[in-house]
Amino acid sequence: MSEDFESAAAQAVARLTAHWAALESLALPVEPAHAPGATARALPASAPERGEPLERILADTWSVVVPGLVHWQHPAFLGYYPTANSPASVLAELVTAGLGVQGMMWSTSPAATELEQVVVDWLAKALGLPGSFLHSGGTGGGVIQDSASSAVLVAIVAALHRASGGGWRTDGVDGRYRAYCTGQANSCVPKAVRIAGLGEPVEIATTAGTGAMDPHALAARLDADRRAGLVPTVVVATSGTTATCAFDPLPAVADVCRRHGVWLHVDGAYAGSAALCPEHRAVNDGLEAADSYAVNAHKWMRTGTPCDVLWTSDRASLTEAMAIRPAFLHNPATESGAVVDFRDWQIPLGRPMRALKLWYVLRAHGLEGLRAAVRHDVGLAGRLARTIDREPGFHLVAHELGLVAFRYGTDGQTRALAARLAADTGLVCTPAEVEGRPLLRAVFGSPYATEATVDQVWAAIRRHAQAC
Amino acid sequence: MSEDFESAAAQAVARLTAHWAALESLALPVEPAHAPGATARALPASAPERGEPLERILADTWSVVVPGLVHWQHPAFLGYYPTANSPASVLAELVTAGLGVQGMMWSTSPAATELEQVVVDWLAKALGLPGSFLHSGGTGGGVIQDSASSAVLVAIVAALHRASGGGWRTDGVDGRYRAYCTGQANSCVPKAVRIAGLGEPVEIATTAGTGAMDPHALAARLDADRRAGLVPTVVVATSGTTATCAFDPLPAVADVCRRHGVWLHVDGAYAGSAALCPEHRAVNDGLEAADSYAVNAHKWMRTGTPCDVLWTSDRASLTEAMAIRPAFLHNPATESGAVVDFRDWQIPLGRPMRALKLWYVLRAHGLEGLRAAVRHDVGLAGRLARTIDREPGFHLVAHELGLVAFRYGTDGQTRALAARLAADTGLVCTPAEVEGRPLLRAVFGSPYATEATVDQVWAAIRRHAQAC
Ligand SMILES: Cc1ncc(COP(=O)(O)O)c(C=O)c1O
Ligand SMILES: Cc1ncc(COP(=O)(O)O)c(C=O)c1O
Numbered sequence: 001m002s003e004d005f006e007s008a009a010a011q012a013v014a015r016l017t018a019h020w021a022a023l024e025s026l027a028l029p030v031e032p033a034h035a036p037g038a039t040a041r042a043l044p045a046s047a048p049e050r051g052e053p054l055e056r057i058l059a060d061t062w063s064v065v066v067p068g069l070v071h072w073q074h075p076a077f078l079g080y081y082p083t084a085n086s087p088a089s090v091l092a093e094l095v096t097a098g099l100g101v102q103g104m105m106w107s108t109s110p111a112a113t114e115l116e117q118v119v120v121d122w123l124a125k126a127l128g129l130p131g132s133f134l135h136s137g138g139t140g141g142g143v144i145q146d147s148a149s150s151a152v153l154v155a156i157v158a159a160l161h162r163a164s165g166g167g168w169r170t171d172g173v174d175g176r177y178r179a180y181c182t183g184q185a186n187s188c189v190p191k192a193v194r195i196a197g198l199g200e201p202v203e204i205a206t207t208a209g210t211g212a213m214d215p216h217a218l219a220a221r222l223d224a225d226r227r228a229g230l231v232p233t234v235v236v237a238t239s240g241t242t243a244t245c246a247f248d249p250l251p252a253v254a255d256v257c258r259r260h261g262v263w264l265h266v267d268g269a270y271a272g273s274a275a276l277c278p279e280h281r282a283v284n285d286g287l288e289a290a291d292s293y294a295v296n297a298h299k300w301m302r303t304g305t306p307c308d309v310l311w312t313s314d315r316a317s318l319t320e321a322m323a324i325r326p327a328f329l330h331n332p333a334t335e336s337g338a339v340v341d342f343r344d345w346q347i348p349l350g351r352p353m354r355a356l357k358l359w360y361v362l363r364a365h366g367l368e369g370l371r372a373a374v375r376h377d378v379g380l381a382g383r384l385a386r387t388i389d390r391e392p393g394f395h396l397v398a399h400e401l402g403l404v405a406f407r408y409g410t411d412g413q414t415r416a417l418a419a420r421l422a423a424d425t426g427l428v429c430t431p432a433e434v435e436g437r438p439l440l441r442a443v444f445g446s447p448y449a450t451e452a453t454v455d456q457v458w459a460a461i462r463r464h465a466q467a468c
Numbered sequence: 469m470s471e472d473f474e475s476a477a478a479q480a481v482a483r484l485t486a487h488w489a490a491l492e493s494l495a496l497p498v499e500p501a502h503a504p505g506a507t508a509r510a511l512p513a514s515a516p517e518r519g520e521p522l523e524r525i526l527a528d529t530w531s532v533v534v535p536g537l538v539h540w541q542h543p544a545f546l547g548y549y550p551t552a553n554s555p556a557s558v559l560a561e562l563v564t565a566g567l568g569v570q571g572m573m574w575s576t577s578p579a580a581t582e583l584e585q586v587v588v589d590w591l592a593k594a595l596g597l598p599g600s601f602l603h604s605g606g607t608g609g610g611v612i613q614d615s616a617s618s619a620v621l622v623a624i625v626a627a628l629h630r631a632s633g634g635g636w637r638t639d640g641v642d643g644r645y646r647a648y649c650t651g652q653a654n655s656c657v658p659k660a661v662r663i664a665g666l667g668e669p670v671e672i673a674t675t676a677g678t679g680a681m682d683p684h685a686l687a688a689r690l691d692a693d694r695r696a697g698l699v700p701t702v703v704v705a706t707s708g709t710t711a712t713c714a715f716d717p718l719p720a721v722a723d724v725c726r727r728h729g730v731w732l733h734v735d736g737a738y739a740g741s742a743a744l745c746p747e748h749r750a751v752n753d754g755l756e757a758a759d760s761y762a763v764n765a766h767k768w769m770r771t772g773t774p775c776d777v778l779w780t781s782d783r784a785s786l787t788e789a790m791a792i793r794p795a796f797l798h799n800p801a802t803e804s805g806a807v808v809d810f811r812d813w814q815i816p817l818g819r820p821m822r823a824l825k826l827w828y829v830l831r832a833h834g835l836e837g838l839r840a841a842v843r844h845d846v847g848l849a850g851r852l853a854r855t856i857d858r859e860p861g862f863h864l865v866a867h868e869l870g871l872v873a874f875r876y877g878t879d880g881q882t883r884a885l886a887a888r889l890a891a892d893t894g895l896v897c898t899p900a901e902v903e904g905r906p907l908l909r910a911v912f913g914s915p916y917a918t919e920a921t922v923d924q925v926w927a928a929i930r931r932h933a934q935a936c
Contacts (some may be wrong), residue, residue, distance in 0.1 A: 005555035009481045012559060013474055016566035032578065036806045039582035047590040051834035054559055061563060061824070068579025069821075073568045080576075080796065083818070085568035087473035091480060091522055093565035095529060097772050098484035100541045100553035108548075110500065111536025114507035122515040146614055147816035157663055172667030174642050187792035188817045195625055195815065197665020199640030242796055298818070304565050305820050324655035327901035328548065328710055328909075331890065338504045347663065347815070348615035349656045350551070350766075352773050353537075356529070366519035422799065433795035441796075 008054035009094075015062060016090070023074050024448040030074040031425040032067055039068045070428065075449040076457055079428035081242070081270040082402075082445020084373075086302035088364030092357040093304065104350050106339035107331040113340055116144060116355035119362065120309055126367050127275040127295070130288045132313035135340070140313040143345040144354040146306035148269040149188035150347060151294035152236060154310060154318065156196045158292065159234035159263030161321035162314070169321065173197045178225055181236040182206050182213045184243055184434065186267060189236045201236070211246030211398070211434050213237060219256045226260065234263040237290075239283050240271025243432035243441065245400035247271070250286025263291045269308070270443075273300035274378075274401050277371045292318070300377070300402070300445055301370060303361045307354070310345075319344040377402035377444040383454045384442060393465065397434070402444040405432070408465045414438045416468040417461070424464065427457050476522035477562075483530060484558070491542050492916040498542040499893040500535055507536040538896065543917040544925055547896035549710070549738040550870075550913020552841075554770035556832030560825040561772065572818050574807035575799040581808055584612060584823035587830065588777055594835050595743040595763070598756045600781035603808070608781040611813040612822040614774035616737040617656035618815055619762035620704060622778060622786065624664045626760065627702035627731030629789035630782070637789065641665045645701045646693055650674050650681045650716065652709040652902065654735060669704070679714030679866070679902050681705060687724045694728065702731040705758075707751050708739025711900035711909065713868035715739070718754025731759045737776070738911075741768035742846075742869050745839045760786070768845070768870070768913055769838060771829045775822070778813075787812040845870035845912040851922045852910060861933065865902070870912040873900070876933045882906045884936040885929070892932065895925050 120142030272295030588610030740763030
C-alpha cells in the first residue's frame with residue numbers, strides 16, 4: 001500500500017498547493033451556494049465492499065466535498081474568529097498521523113510528552129506569561145487541549161476539586177457550588193459549567209457600553225453568595241470576547257477572586273496570541289493572579305485546529321482532580337513521580353502526539369514571523385475601522401486587534417445588512433449582540449488577506465448597506 | 469512558502485514510508501530506552517526568533533523526537549488496545565489539515581457535516597447496528613468524537629438531561645443522580661461520571677470469574693436506589709472490557725435499564741469493530757435497547773487517533789442537553805431545523821472536518837479489507853492463546869477477539885513477569901487486574917504483525933518467565 005500512498009500523497013500535496021493558490025487569488029468563493037442535502041445525495045448509501053484506490057478518493061474529495069466547504073482560509077473569510085493555517089502546520093499533521101503514536105502517558109511515548117512540556121513553555125515565554133505557568137517554573141505547567149471549551153471545563157473541574165477540598169471526586173457537586181462569568185463569555189463557558197453539573201453560571205453585569213465585566217458587581221455577588229452559604233468556586237474572565245473583543249479587567253477581577261479564594265480561569269482564546277507582540281502585552285495584565293489561562297493557537301497563531309493551550313499555576317489541583325490510575329495504566333515512570341502524564345490533564349484518556357504541530361509552527365515561522373502575522377491582521381482591521389468610522393450611516397462599535405464591530409443605521413437596518421451578508425457567498429461576516437443590540441463583526445486572520453481584500457470587502461458591505 | 473512545503477512534504481512522505489518499512493522489518497525497537505528528560509534536554513529553552521526551513525525541522529523530528537517514541541504501529545506492540553493506522557488514514561489527515569475548515573455547524577461547511585452524517589451511517593450499517601442509530605433512520609444519529617472518554621461524558625450529560633426533564637440545564641445536578649458501571653469499566657467511565665458532577669459511580673458486581681456485569685446485582689441496586697429516593701440516571705455497560713475483553717450481558721442489562729427508564733450507554737471502544745465480521749455480530753446483541761453506543765475507529769479500524777464514533781437513538785435528549793445558540797452562531801440553516809449542527813453533539817464548540825479520515829479508510833480498505841484485518845488479528849491472538857494454553861506454568865485467563873490474557877505461576881510471579889516485560893524494549897504488553905489478581909495481556913492490531921511476530925513475542929515472554 002505504500003506505493004499507492006506515495007503517489008497519492010504527492011497528488012494531495014499538488015492539489016492542496018493549487019487550492020491555496022486559488023484561495024489567495026480569489027478564484028474560489030468563500031462559501032458555497034449549497035442546498036441542505038446536496039453533498040449527502042452525491043454519496044452512495046453504504047460503504048464499498050472492495051477497497052478503492054487512494055487517487056480516486058482524492059479526486060472525489062475535490063469533486064464532491066470541496067465544493068461544499070466554507071473556506072476558512074479564504075481572504076474574505078472574516079467570520080467568527082479565524083482558524084488560520086500554515087504549511088508548517090499541515091506538514092506537522094502529516095508527520096503526526098504517519099508516526100501514529102498515542103501519548104496518554106509519558107511511558108507511552110516519552111518524547112511526545114517532553115516535547116509538549118517544552119513547546120508549551122516556549123509559547124508561555126514567547127507570550128510573556130507569568131513564570132508560575134511554566135513546567136520549568138515550579139507548581140504550574142501547560143497542556144495542549146483540543147479546544148478552549150475543553151480547557152474551561154478542565155479548569156472548572158480543577159476549581160471544584162480545590163473548593164471542595166477533594167470531596168468533589170467522591171461526592172460530586174451539590175447546589176452550593178457557583179461559577180461566574182458575564183453574558184459576553186463565549187457560549188462554551190455556560191456549556192462547560194452545565195456539563196460540570198452546576199447548571200447555569202451566575203451572570204455578572206458588564207460595565208455599560210464596554211462588554212467587559214464590572215468587578216464591583218462581581219465582588220458584590222461573591223459577598224452575597226458567600227453570606228447565603230453558597231460556595232463561589234470559579235470565575236471565568238475573558239480576554240477578548242467573541243462579540244467585540246472586549247477585555248474583562250483582569251487585575252481588578254483577580255483581586256476580587258484572590259480575596260474570595262475563588263479559582264480564576266481566563267479565556268484568551270483569540271486575543272491571547274496578541275501578546276506575542278510587545279505592543280500588545282497589556283492583554284496579559286493581571287494573569288499573575290490567574291489560576292489558569294487558555295489560548296487557542298488554532299485561532300491566531302497559524303496552527304490548524306485543534307490546538308488550544310491551557311496553562312495552570314496550580315498543577316496539583318488540576319491533576320488530582322483528573323487523575324485516574326487503574327492497573328492497566330500502572331508503570332514505573334508514573335510511580336516514580338518524575339514524569340508528567342498528560343492523561344491527567346485532560347478529559348480523554350488517549351491522545352495523539354499533540355505538540356509536533358505547535359513545534360513546527362513556532363520554528364517554521366519563528367516568533368518574528370508570528371508577530372508579523374498578528375501585525376498584518378491588526379493593520380488590515382485598522383484600515384477597515386478607519387473606513388467605517390468615516391462613512392455616514394455606519395457606526396464603529398469596537399475596534400480591537402484584528403476585530404472590527406459595527407452597526408449600520410437602526411438595529412433593523414443592521415439586521416437587514418446581516419441577512420444580506422449571510423446570503424452573499426463572496427464574504428463571511430458574523431453577527432453578534434451586545435446589550436441586546438445587534439452588530440456585525442469582521443475579523444482578519446486569513447494568511448492570504450491583503451489591503452485589496454479589505455477594500456473589496458468594504459465595497460461589498462457598502463453596496464449591501466445601500467439596499468437596507 | 470508553498471515551494472518549501474512541496475519539497476518538505478515529499479521528504480516527509482519518503483521518511484514515513486521508510487519508517488513504516490523499518491517497523492515492518494523490526495529494524496526499530498518498539499520502545500526506546502529513554503531516561504526522563506532526555507528529549508527535553510535536547511531542545512533549546514525557547515522558540516527561535518527567526519523562521520527555520522521545514523526540512524531542518526523534519527530532520528530534527530527524526531533525530532530528536534522519533535528515538536523517544538513508543539511505536540504503537542510496531543508488530544511487537546501488544547499493549548493497551550491498538551491504535552492501528554493506515555496510509556489512507558494518514559493521507560486523509562494531510563488533506564483535512566490542508567483544507568483547514570472548521571465544521572462546528574452545518575453552515576460553517578455543509579459538506580463536512582453531511583459527509584459525517586453519511587459515513588457514520590455507513591459505519592452503522594457495516595457493523596449491523598440497529599436502524600434507530602442512523603441519521604437516515606428517524607430519532608437517532610451518529611457523531612465523531614475525539615475519544616470514547618468524551619463519548620461517555622456526552623452520553624452521561626444526555627442521560628442527566630432526560631432524567632431531570634431538562635432541569636439539569638438550569639439547576640445542575642444534586643446528590644440524587646446516580647451512574648452505574650462495574651469495576652471493569654474503563655477508567656474513562658468513572659472519570660466522566662466525576663466530571664459530570666456525580667462523584668463516584670455506583671459499582672455493580674461482576675459475575676465471579678467473568679469480568680462481566682451481573683444483571684441481577686444491577687436490578688437489585690437500581691430498585692434499592694429508587695426506593696431510597698435516588699434517581700438512577702445512566703448505566704454504562706462495556707462490550708469488551710479493557711482488562712480481558714469481557715462483555716457485559718447487554719440483553720439482560722438493557723432489560724433492567726428499560727424497566728427503570730435509565731439511559732444505557734454501551735462502550736464498545738475496542739470490541740465494537742469486530743461486528744464488521746458476520747461471525748462476530750453477537751457483540752451487538754442487545755444494542756437495540758441501548759440509548760447510546762461508542763466505538764473507537766481509532767482502535768481496531770485502521771483509522772489513526774482521534775476517531776471515536778458515538779451513536780444515539782435519542783438525538784433529541786443529546787442535542788437539547790448540549791445545544792447553545794448565542795447570537796454569533798445564529799444562521800438561517802440552523803433556524804430552519806433542516807440541518808444538523810455537530811457543535812450540539814460534542815463538548816467543544818469548534819471542530820475540524822472529522823469525517824474525511826473515516827471516509828478515506830472505509831473506501832480505501834473496503835469493508836472486505838477491514839474484515840480481513842480483524843480476522844488476521846483474531847488469528848494471531850488464537851495462535852498465541854493456543855501456545856499459552858499448552859505451556860506448563862502459564863494460565864490462559866481470557867481469549868477474546870484479538871486479546872489474550874494470561875498469568876504465569878503465582879500472582880507474585882505474574883507481577884515479576886510484568887516487571888521484566890515492562891523493562892524489555894523489544895515488546896509492549898500491559899498488565900491489568902481482575903478480582904484483585906494481576907494478569908498480563910497481549911492484543912494484536914499492528915498492521916505489520918505476522919505469525920512470526922507471535923512466535924518471537926512468545927519466545928521472549930517464555931524466556932522472561934523462566935527468570936521469574
Ligand atoms: C473567546 C472565545 N472563547 C472560546 C471559544 C471557543 O473555542 P473552541 O472552539 O476552541 O472551544 C471561542 C470561539 O470562537 C471564543 O471566541
Ligand atoms: C473499553 C475501553 N473504553 C474506553 C477507552 C478509552 O478510550 P479513549 O482513549 O478513546 O477515551 C478504552 C481505552 O483503551 C477502552 O479500552
